[in-house]
Amino acid sequence: MIGEIHNVKIGQLYESRRLAHEAGVHRPLQAGICGTKKTGAESIVVSGGYKDDEDYGNVIIYTGHGGQDGSRNQVSDQTLDDPGNAALVTSHLEGLPVRVIRGAHSGSVYAPTGGYRYDGLYRVTSYGSKLGIDGFLIWQFRLEAYDDTPPPEAVQQELPESSELLPAPVSEQPPTGTEAPERVTTSVQRIVRSTAVTRQVKSWYDGACQICATTVQLPGGNYSEGAHIQALGGPHNGPDITGNVLCLCPTCHVMFDGGAIILLDDLTIVRHGERAGRLHTHPTHVIDVACVAKHRERWRQ
Amino acid sequence: MIGEIHNVKIGQLYESRRLAHEAGVHRPLQAGICGTKKTGAESIVVSGGYKDDEDYGNVIIYTGHGGQDGSRNQVSDQTLDDPGNAALVTSHLEGLPVRVIRGAHSGSVYAPTGGYRYDGLYRVTSYGSKLGIDGFLIWQFRLEAYDDTPPPEAVQQELPESSELLPAPVSEQPPTGTEAPERVTTSVQRIVRSTAVTRQVKSWYDGACQICATTVQLPGGNYSEGAHIQALGGPHNGPDITGNVLCLCPTCHVMFDGGAIILLDDLTIVRHGERAGRLHTHPTHVIDVACVAKHRERWRQ
Numbered sequence: 183m184i185g186e187i188h189n190v191k192i193g194q195l196y197e198s199r200r201l202a203h204e205a206g207v208h209r210p211l212q213a214g215i216c217g218t219k220k221t222g223a224e225s226i227v228v229s230g231g232y233k234d235d236e237d238y239g240n241v242i243i244y245t246g247h248g249g250q251d252g253s254r255n256q257v258s259d260q261t262l263d264d265p266g267n268a269a270l271v272t273s274h275l276e277g278l279p280v281r282v283i284r285g286a287h288s289g290s291v292y293a294p295t296g297g298y299r300y301d302g303l304y305r306v307t308s309y310g311s312k313l314g315i316d317g318f319l320i321w322q323f324r325l326e327a328y329d330d331t332p333p334p335e336a337v338q339q340e341l342p343e344s345s346e347l348l349p350a351p352v353s354e355q356p357p358t359g360t361e362a363p364e365r366v367t368t369s370v371q372r373i374v375r376s377t378a379v380t381r382q383v384k385s386w387y388d389g390a391c392q393i394c395a396t397t398v399q400l401p402g403g404n405y406s407e408g409a410h411i412q413a414l415g416g417p418h419n420g421p422d423i424t425g426n427v428l429c430l431c432p433t434c435h436v437m438f439d440g441g442a443i444i445l446l447d448d449l450t451i452v453r454h455g456e457r458a459g460r461l462h463t464h465p466t467h468v469i470d471v472a473c474v475a476k477h478r479e480r481w482r483q
Numbered sequence: 484m485i486g487e488i489h490n491v492k493i494g495q496l497y498e499s500r501r502l503a504h505e506a507g508v509h510r511p512l513q514a515g516i517c518g519t520k521k522t523g524a525e526s527i528v529v530s531g532g533y534k535d536d537e538d539y540g541n542v543i544i545y546t547g548h549g550g551q552d553g554s555r556n557q558v559s560d561q562t563l564d565d566p567g568n569a570a571l572v573t574s575h576l577e578g579l580p581v582r583v584i585r586g587a588h589s590g591s592v593y594a595p596t597g598g599y600r601y602d603g604l605y606r607v608t609s610y611g612s613k614l615g616i617d618g619f620l621i622w623q624f625r626l627e628a629y630d631d632t633p634p635p636e637a638v639q640q641e642l643p644e645s646s647e648l649l650p651a652p653v654s655e656q657p658p659t660g661t662e663a664p665e666r667v668t669t670s671v672q673r674i675v676r677s678t679a680v681t682r683q684v685k686s687w688y689d690g691a692c693q694i695c696a697t698t699v700q701l702p703g704g705n706y707s708e709g710a711h712i713q714a715l716g717g718p719h720n721g722p723d724i725t726g727n728v729l730c731l732c733p734t735c736h737v738m739f740d741g742g743a744i745i746l747l748d749d750l751t752i753v754r755h756g757e758r759a760g761r762l763h764t765h766p767t768h769v770i771d772v773a774c775v776a777k778h779r780e781r782w783r784q
């Protein structure tokens with residue numbers, strides 16, 4: 183059951199995991215991630231169980247599963263072999279929506295004061311690994327609310343005493359746009375973002391990929407993409423500067439963002455673990471080696 | 484000057500093209516498209532000059548420039564060599580925002596009753612050619628309002644008599660999202676959409692591209708994209724059925740969507756005008772040849 187659950191509205195509160203389970207909103211009673219590598223993640227619970235989590239309302243930096251002892255301390259490395267983590271990777275690669283449920287906890291102003299609240303659909307827009315607060319490797323997933331998912335308010339909500347399923351609190355829905363039957367509403371697998379800086383870098387290469395040297399020629403002009411080496415936004419927080427941007431063909435861009443291609447400090451290309459020549463660079467384009475190192479770290483290399 | 488003009492708000496009215504010119508909103512006094520192939524299109528005026536235009540408010544099917552006689556009849560084919568049309572292609576390939584100005588005309592319920600109105604930023608999400616109402620080739624561009632561009636209301640507005648620059652009418656701005664400093668706001672070069680149907684098709688190929696046979700292997704799994712042969716949404720209006728979807732690598736997807744690759748009815752691949760083998764197909768996957776023909780028509784082949 184990927185996507186919305188029939189008759190469950192955003193803002194719906196549940197007193198317990200069991201009630202959320204019975205509603206079909208988050209089926210496991212304990213696991214924070216519901217899903218498999220094959221199907222993607224149906225839903226996650228954000229409830230303060232991982233100290234590296236960050237909650238910005240419509241953006242969540244969500245730590246993957248595993249590696250904790252009974253006291254919620256990280257005592258070993260997390261891996262992508264964990265079924266929950268693998269499920270979130272599939273959600274990212276396939277562009278599948280994930281239901282987000284926030285549980286009461288003190289670590290987020292967006293959490294309910296009690297119980298569990300269904301907060302709508304989010305996309306996994308990037309992921310990567312880093313050393314967590316406790317010094318072990320963690321995998322983190324950046325989730326962004328869909329544009330038509332109203333972000334939760336940073337206010338405290340009272341959980342009513344009744345354990346019955348409750349009507350959703352009044353939440354401001356965006357305009358439904360009945361005037362635009364033409365708009366194609368589908369979920370998104372991939373978004374290539376464009377900034378003044380990416381356009382500057384691309385102008386130096388006239389569409390030629392810095393990794394594979396391919397030029398994607400279209401009737402209207404050459405096509406290339408600006409790829410941030412250290413990704414923008416949390417948890418990566420790369421800078422939007424020309425030294426942090428590459429001009430790539432679409433396929434090398436996906437491989438670079440997905441960790442199948444990394445760069446060494448001398449700009450040697452490593453593809454699937456094997457050296458594959460050196461990055462093509464324009465004389466004006468000075469690559470920021472610190473960003474290159476951050477990209478490698480993200481992919482544990 | 485790509486993007487917003489300082490101090491010009493959405494909904495701003497101008498009594499004449501000259502006043503819009505002086506405000507910097509749309510600089511040419513006659514041409515409907517402002518821009519060049521190199522820079523992309525700054526702005527367009529939608530004012531009913533082309534009978535094939537369609538206006539859905541937050542989606543506009545905009546006919547390119549050229550081929551008309553003095554009476555607004557199409558008397559010859561349009562081409563992408565026209566600087567305005569080439570500018571809109573660049574806006575599409577680079578993901579650049581285009582200012583939309585609607586002029587008074589009877590063909591759209593979203594047009595002002597007099598003068599010209601700045602309606603905010605739109606993206607060029609696809610383009611292609613077709614035979615227009617008058618029987619000549621036209622190029623059409625699909626423009627979609629950015630998610631934070633409020634769509635114009637389908638109501639009539641009075642143009643005040645004064646020719647001074649006027650304060651913007653009250654328009655509902657979306658929430659500014661001050662709670663989410665984390666959200667990365669950039670323009671979008673490319674969006675890969677995902678539907679249940681594209682996921683079904685992709686499942687048959689396990690990530691292998693039907694055109695070049697490449698499998699993009701990532702640490703988290705294989706990556707491929709579902710490509711609609713006849714694009715979804717106007718002006719293409721392709722169906723979301725498995726017979727209209729291909730499983731492609733990102734680069735072949737861009738080339739197919741951009742007209743650098745087309746298919747013949749026997750599923751021979753034609754890349755840059757040269758035959759390049761036959762499309763790989765799974766036994767379960769029956770390609771809809773009518774959609775293949777529509778895709779060829781879009782690229783004049």
